[in-house]
Amino acid sequence: MRGTHHVEVKNRDAVFKFNLFRNITIVRGNSGTGKTTLFEMISDFTRLREASGVNLSCDKECVALIDIDWKNQLRYISDSIVFIDEGAEYIKTKEFAKTIKDTDNYYVIFNRENLHDLPYSVDEIYEIKASGKYHSFTKMFQSGSKHIYSGGRLKCDTVLSEDSKSGYQFYRNFFDGSGTECFSSESNSAIFKWLKEHEDKKVFVIADGAAFGSEIDRILKLRSIANIRLCLPESFEWLILKSGLIKTENIQEILKNPSEYIESAEFFSWENFFEKYLIDSTVNTPFQYAKKEINPAYLNDSNSKKIMDEIYIQ
Secondary structure (H helix, E strand, C coil): CCEEEEEEECCCCCEEEEEEECCCEEEEEECCCCCHHHHHHHCCCCCCCHHCCCEEEEEEEEEEECCHHHEEEHHHHHHCEEEECCHHHHCCHHHHCCCCCCCCCCEEEEECCCCCCCCCCHHHEEEEEEEEEEEEECCCCCCCCCCCEECCCCCCCCCECCCCCCHHHHHHHCCCCCCEEECCCCCCHHHHHHHHCCCCCCEEEEHHHHHHHHCCHHHHHCCCCCHHEEEEECEEEHHHHHCCCCCCCCHHHHHHHHHHHHCCCCCCCHHHHHHHHHHHHHCCCCCCCCCCCCEEEEEEEEHHHHHHHHCCCC
């Protein structure tokens, strides 16, 4: 499945309207905010259709995962939007992540805990807002045009990249001789531990926002958060494509509306798509890209500045 899908679910007591942009959407919120009501409405519609008293409108089939044998139910669901209640313990397992990875469905998961085995975006974590009986999804984290979280002015002495290969090599080269140290945590999940161990530093963190959803909460709760700035672009490859260095026929349209081009069955996370797109688009060109080692063409002053212009550092 690909594209943006609008969903409307209503009965005589409640109306829910929201858009889904990626294969994994997380819906949070305390009790009484509407999560259970929405899931139960979709669950009733899944079992009883029109007899449920629920009216559901979407260009894709919407299904509640209600069987205890969830893997068996998923075998028969394709090209659909699957809703999963927060009481489902299996969503926390590696088995669940592995099972849904190659499916062509979108998943809406009601859950207040971080799901570290799922690569979900910081931009796709929502809470439900209500105005009378009308409900909508509201983003919990706003990245803004420069993808900065925990804003404010801060002169950083350290840059921490979750990338351990080409991205880290690029940042290390860019900051060489500047007095700013550059380190790699080697993964998104290791950033928290690194920051805990270096609370005395003023750190600018650059990580792949496309898969950072499960990490954002605990980092923003660090005691040293006043000394941390987060930059969360989709990925390092996305930054290169956004810089304008790579010219392809449809690159601007892809960057403007990635949902229309990223097939969920092929790419579990948007960062995987942008990596493949950059590699395929630069084969046998001066900008030929490899994840393992950065091409020197990206390191000259003019080109590296264009890439870094997509990042705002204070």
